[in-house]
Amino acid sequence: MRYKVTFVVGLALGYVLGTHAGRERYEQLRKSARELAQNPVVRNAAETAGQSGRQLAGKAFAAVSDKVGDAVPDGLVGRVRGLRGRGSGADDDWGTSNT
Structure with missing residues (x-):
């Protein structure tokens, strides 16, 4: 699915950049x-994907830290903890209303 979306976005971007249809068509696409x-x-799907990504990052961190132990850099530990905290849904960049 991700590759299809990437392809469609790339196709649309290429069309916008390469078209000679003018400003009117650009505004319509925009x-x-x-x-x-x-x-x-779409907003709910993006929010769900973000939450899934944060959960997977936490699981991957736990798996790696179990194998590596104390060798995990503190900066990485802080980033993963920050990602876990964002999963609460308090303030996100999408502004979803969960409707």
Whole structure:
């Protein structure tokens, strides 16, 4: 799924950069992209993906730290703890309303 989305985004970006259709078509594509980004289903999917990523990062950190022990750098420990704290849903960059 990620590769399909990446392909579509790349295709759209290439079209916008390479088109000779002018400003009108650019504005139309921009409006469509904005509407898609504001769609509650898309926002919830992005939020779910972010939470899943944070959970996987925590699990990976736990697995690595069990094998490596105290050799895990403190900076990495702080980053992972920061990712875990963001999973609470308090203030995220998406502004979802969980509807």
